[in-house]
Amino acid sequence: MNTPVVLKSAIVQMLLWLAFFSIDAQAEINNSGVLDNVLARYAAAASAWAGVITARASFLFWTLAVISMVWTFGMLALRKADLGDFYAEFFRFTVFAGFFWWLLTNGPRFATDIMDSLRTLGGMATGTGATLTPSGIVDIGFDIFFKVLDQSSLWSPVDSAAGILISAAILIILALIGVNMLVLLVSGWILSYAGVFFLGFGGSRWTSDMAIGYYKTVLNIAAQLFTMVLLVGIGKSFVDQYYAGMSAGISLKELGVMLIVAVVLFALVTKLPSLIGGLAMGG
Numbered sequence: 550m551n552t553p554v555v556l557k558s559a560i561v562q563m564l565l566w567l568a569f570f571s572i573d574a575q576a577e578i579n580n581s582g583v584l585d586n587v588l589a590r591y592a593a594a595a596s597a598w599a600g601v602i603t604a605r606a607s608f609l610f611w612t613l614a615v616i617s618m619v620w621t622f623g624m625l626a627l628r629k630a631d632l633g634d635f636y637a638e639f640f641r642f643t644v645f646a647g648f649f650w651w652l653l654t655n656g657p658r659f660a661t662d663i664m665d666s667l668r669t670l671g672g673m674a675t676g677t678g679a680t681l682t683p684s685g686i687v688d689i690g691f692d693i694f695f696k697v698l699d700q701s702s703l704w705s706p707v708d709s710a711a712g713i714l715i716s717a718a719i720l721i722i723l724a725l726i727g728v729n730m731l732v733l734l735v736s737g738w739i740l741s742y743a744g745v746f747f748l749g750f751g752g753s754r755w756t757s758d759m760a761i762g763y764y765k766t767v768l769n770i771a772a773q774l775f776t777m778v779l780l781v782g783i784g785k786s787f788v789d790q791y792y793a794g795m796s797a798g799i800s801l802k803e804l805g806v807m808l809i810v811a812v813v814l815f816a817l818v819t820k821l822p823s824l825i826g827g828l829a830m831g832g
Contacts, residue, residue: 584683584731595738599657602746609749610653614646617753649751649760656748660741660767667775675782683727683734686781689788690723693807715804722811723788726818730777733822737770765830773826780821784814 621642625634652659672681697716701709744763751760787810 606749610752613752653748671778687727690720768829773822
């Protein structure tokens with residue numbers, strides 16, 4: 550049985566509509582600032598946790614502080630200590646509790662300030678300032694990849710295919726570098742707001758090391774960010790220069806050089822930040 554002409558026409562129109570609809574939908578996807586958008590979403594979500602987690606950490610802090618106070622003064626009473634010992638121990642307890650309570654109430658702000666300051670310091674050293682973001686290095690990879698795609702031609706299939714493969718490898722490596730930076734930044738945000746709960750353990754001298762460990766970990770992440778910004782800032786300047794000096798057509802030699810530069814930068818970014826960050830954990 551033959552399909553009616555009207556049905557055939559409707560099917561053709563539907564297929565054309567789906568084709569144009571899919572093209573319009575794909576056109577809305579933009580590669581610019583992809584990692585920065587992810588970072589902004591995590592930062593906004595993490596900052597919303599501060600109130601709830603700080604409140605629970607405060608309850609833990611004062612619970613431990615009361616337990617510590619009862620134990621300390623109870624032992625003094627059992628030893629029949631004089632009034633001077635009570636006053637001295639009360640002064641030490643007040644200073645200790647006040648100091649760790651100050652660290653708790655300002656924990657998220659202190660953590661973000663430490664990480665932002667070292668990140669800005671690294672940017673100032675490389676000349677990028679505080680504007681260097683994970684998408685900054687990835688966008689260069691997209692530019693190289695799209696440039697090779699635009700210059701590809703069916704008249705030179707071997708060179709075009711090799712150029713596309715090399716530029717895709719460059720894009721993936723630069724994306725991995727950006728992801729490493731994104732992981733550190735997201736870790737910093739999560740630590741600043743979710744990790745503040747561990748500051749509640751500062752209410753007792755028996756568990757205060759856990760509260761100090763929070764700030765040591767913050768300094769560790771900040772030092773890694775500092776090193777990451779230094780490396781990515783220097784590498785980005787090299788990649789920018791190579792990209793600006795690329796010829797109009799596809800040059801496999803130039804792409805090969807940029808691939809080696811990207812591999813070296815990825816190796817440095819993978820190894821060095823953790824080495825520098827580890828210095829903060831030894832003190």
